[in-house]
Amino acid sequence: xxxxxxxxxxxxxxxxxxxxxxxxxxxxxxxxxxxxxxxxxxxxxxxxxxxxxxxxxxxxxxxxxxxxxxxxxxxxxxxxxxxxxxxxxxxxxxxxxxxxxxxxxxxxxxxxxxxxxxxxxxxxxxxxxxxxxxxxxxxxxxxxxxxxxxxxxxxxxxxxxxxxxxxxxxxxxxxxxxxxxxxxxxxxxxxxxxxxxxxxxxxxxxxxxxxxxxxxxxxxxxxxxxxxxxxxxxxxxxxxxxxxxxxxxxxxxxxxxxxxxxxxxxxxxxxxxxxxxxxxxxxxxxxxxxxxxxxxxxxxxxxxxxxxxxxxxxxxxxxxxxxxxxxxxxxxxxxxxxxxxxxxxxxxxxxxxxxxxxxxxxxxxxxxxxxxxxxxxxxxxxxxxxxxxxxxxxxxxxxxxxxxxxxxxxxxxxxxxxxxxxxxxxxxxxxxxxxxxxxxxxxxxxxx
Amino acid sequence: xxxxxxxxxxxxxxxxxxxxxxxxxxxxxxxxxxxxxxxxxxxxxxxxxxxxxxxxxxxxxxxxxxx
Numbered sequence: 001x002x003x004x005x006x007x008x009x010x011x012x013x014x015x016x017x018x019x020x021x022x023x024x025x026x027x028x029x030x031x032x033x034x035x036x037x038x039x040x041x042x043x044x045x046x047x048x049x050x051x052x053x054x055x056x057x058x059x060x061x062x063x064x065x066x067x068x069x070x071x072x073x074x075x076x077x078x079x080x081x082x083x084x085x086x087x088x089x090x091x092x093x094x095x096x097x098x099x100x101x102x103x104x105x106x107x108x109x110x111x112x113x114x115x116x117x118x119x120x121x122x123x124x125x126x127x128x129x130x131x132x133x134x135x136x137x138x139x140x141x142x143x144x145x146x147x148x149x150x151x152x153x154x155x156x157x158x159x160x161x162x163x164x165x166x167x168x169x170x171x172x173x174x175x176x177x178x179x180x181x182x183x184x185x186x187x188x189x190x191x192x193x194x195x196x197x198x199x200x201x202x203x204x205x206x207x208x209x210x211x212x213x214x215x216x217x218x219x220x221x222x223x224x225x226x227x228x229x230x231x232x233x234x235x236x237x238x239x240x241x242x243x244x245x246x247x248x249x250x251x252x253x254x255x256x257x258x259x260x261x262x263x264x265x266x267x268x269x270x271x272x273x274x275x276x277x278x279x280x281x282x283x284x285x286x287x288x289x290x291x292x293x294x295x296x297x298x299x300x301x302x303x304x305x306x307x308x309x310x311x312x313x314x315x316x317x318x319x320x321x322x323x324x325x326x327x328x329x330x331x332x333x334x335x336x337x338x339x340x341x342x343x344x345x346x347x348x349x350x351x352x353x354x355x356x357x358x359x360x361x362x363x364x365x366x367x368x369x370x371x372x373x374x375x376x377x378x379x380x381x382x383x384x385x386x387x388x389x390x391x392x393x394x395x396x397x398x399x400x401x402x403x404x405x406x407x408x409x410x411x412x413x414x415x416x417x418x419x420x421x422x423x424x425x426x427x428x429x430x431x432x433x434x435x436x437x438x439x440x441x442x443x444x445x446x447x448x
Numbered sequence: 449x450x451x452x453x454x455x456x457x458x459x460x461x462x463x464x465x466x467x468x469x470x471x472x473x474x475x476x477x478x479x480x481x482x483x484x485x486x487x488x489x490x491x492x493x494x495x496x497x498x499x500x501x502x503x504x505x506x507x508x509x510x511x512x513x514x515x
Contacts, residue, residue, distance in 0.1 A: 069456075070456050100479065103479050103480040103481075104480075106480070106481070107460075107480055107481050107482070110459050110460060110461070110481055113461070114460070114461055114462050115461060115462045115463050115465075115466050116462070240478075306505070379509075387457070388456055388457060389456060389457075389459070389480075389481075391457065391459065391508060393459055393461075395507050395508070396461060396463070396507035399507075
C-alpha cells in the first residue's frame with residue numbers, strides 16, 4: 001500500500017494499561033478471557049494490544065472474523081504467527097516448510113481424517129471407551145480431568161500409531177509429549193530458542209520421539225501389512241514429485257496432530273461430562289435419545305453415530321461456552337484496509353473464539369448453558385474449530401470421539417457433582433480452557 | 449433446488465461424496481486440499497434428501513442449497 005493510501009486510513013485503537021515490561025502480556029497471562037473482553041469492550045471491532053513486544057490486533061465480531069478467516073496466507077500468514085511451534089514439530093515441518101510442501105503435509109494430514117478412515121477410528125474409540133470403564137464398577141468417584149487425559153491418550157495413540165504401539169509405547173510416548181508441551185508457553189513467543197531447561201528438555205524429547213517413530217516406520221515398511229491408522233496414511237502420502245515424507249516429517253506430523261487434537265479433546269470431554277453433571281434435566285434428554293438409538297443392542301459405530309441431534313447440540317453448547325482454544329493468530333504480511341482502518345504489515349491479527357461465543361447479539365443471555373440454542377445463521381459467529389482454509393481439520397474426528405464416549409457413558413451411568421456447583425470453575429491458563437483441577441464427580445450405574 | 453459450495457471452506461473431507469455421489473465429487477488439486485466439485489448444479493427433486501444430507505453432514509458447512 002502506498003504511503004499516501006496508508007495516511008488516509010485510521011489506526012486501530014490501542015487498549016489501555018500496557019506495562020513498560022511485556023506490554024499487555026502480564027494481564028493476558030493472568031486471565032486472558034477477562035483481558036480480551038476488556039479490550040473488545042474498550043476499543044470495539046479492532047483492538048490493538050502489546051503481546052510481549054508483538055503489536056497484535058484483536059478482530060472481533062463475525063464481519064472482522066470473516067476477513068481474518070478468508071484472507072489468504074500471502075496476506076495473513078498462519079505459519080509466521082506460529083513459528084514458536086517450529087522446534088516442537090521439527091525442521092521442514094508445516095510452519096517451517098515451504099508453502100508448497102506445507103500444503104502437501106496438511107493435505108496428507110487431512111487424508112488421515114477423511115471419511116474412509118473415520119469408520120476405523122469409530123470402532124477403535126468405542127473399544128477404548130469399553131476398556132476405560134471396564135473396572136468402574138457400580139458406583140464411585142472419579143477425577144475427570146485425569147480420566148479424560150488417559151482416555152484420549154489411548155484413543156490418540158491407537159488411531160494415530162496403531163494398536164500395537166498403543167499397548168506397548170503409550171507411557172513413554174506421553175512422557176516425551178509432556179516435555180514437548182512444556183516447551184510451548186508464554187516465553188516461547190518471545191524466543192523459543194533461548195537457553196532454558198524447558199527448551200532443552202523439549203529438544204531431547206523431540207529427538208527421542210523421532211527415534212521411536214523411525215523404528216516403528218522401519219518395522220512397518222518391512223512387514224508390508226495394512227493398519228488403517230493415520231500413520232499408514234502419512235506414510236503413503238506423496239509430494240508432487242512422488243517422494244514420501246521423511247522420518248523427520250512423519251514425526252513432526254504426528255506431533256502436530258497430537259498438539260491439535262489431544263489436550264483439546266481431553267478438555268472438551270471433561271467439560272461435557274461436567275455440564276452433564278450440572279444439568280440433570282438436560283442429561284435426562286440425552287439418555288432418552290441414546291436409549292432409543294441403541295435400543296436394539298446396536299453397537300457404537302460410525303453408522304449408529306451418524307445423527308444424534310440432542311447430544312450434538314449439547315456438545316456444540318459445551319464448545320461454545322468452553323472453547324478449548326481461546327485465540328487464533330496470523331501474521332500480517334502485507335498492508336490491508338479494513339473498514340477504513342489500516343492493518344499494517346508486520347503486526348499480528350488475532351481472533352478470540354471465547355469472545356465471539358459470548359456475543360449477546362448471536363447468543364442471548366450468553367453465559368447461560370442452554371443446549372437448546374439454535375446455532376446462529378451468521379457464518380463465523382460460532383467458531384469452535386476456527387474457519388476458512390485453516391479450520392481445524394480434525395473437527396469431525398473430535399465430534400465423533402465425543403459422541404462415542406458419551407454414547408457409551410450415558411447409557412450406563414448417571415453423574416453428579418460431589419460438592420457445591422460454584423466449586424466447579426474453569427481454569428484459564430496456557431491459552432486453553434478446561435475445568436479446574438481436581439474436578440471430581442460421582443457416578444452410579446443406571447437402573448433400567 | 450440449486451447447490452452452492454464455498455471453496456474457501458472446503459478441506460476435502462469427502463462426506464458429501466459418500467452421502468450423494470450423484471451430485472458431488474472430490475477432486476485432487478495441484479496444490480493443497482482436494483476440493484468438492486458440483487456435478488449437477490440444479491439436481492432433480494428426487495435427490496433432495498441426499499443433497500440435504502450432504503449439506504448437513506459436511507463438517508465444514510461448505511454446501512448450501514437454495515430453492
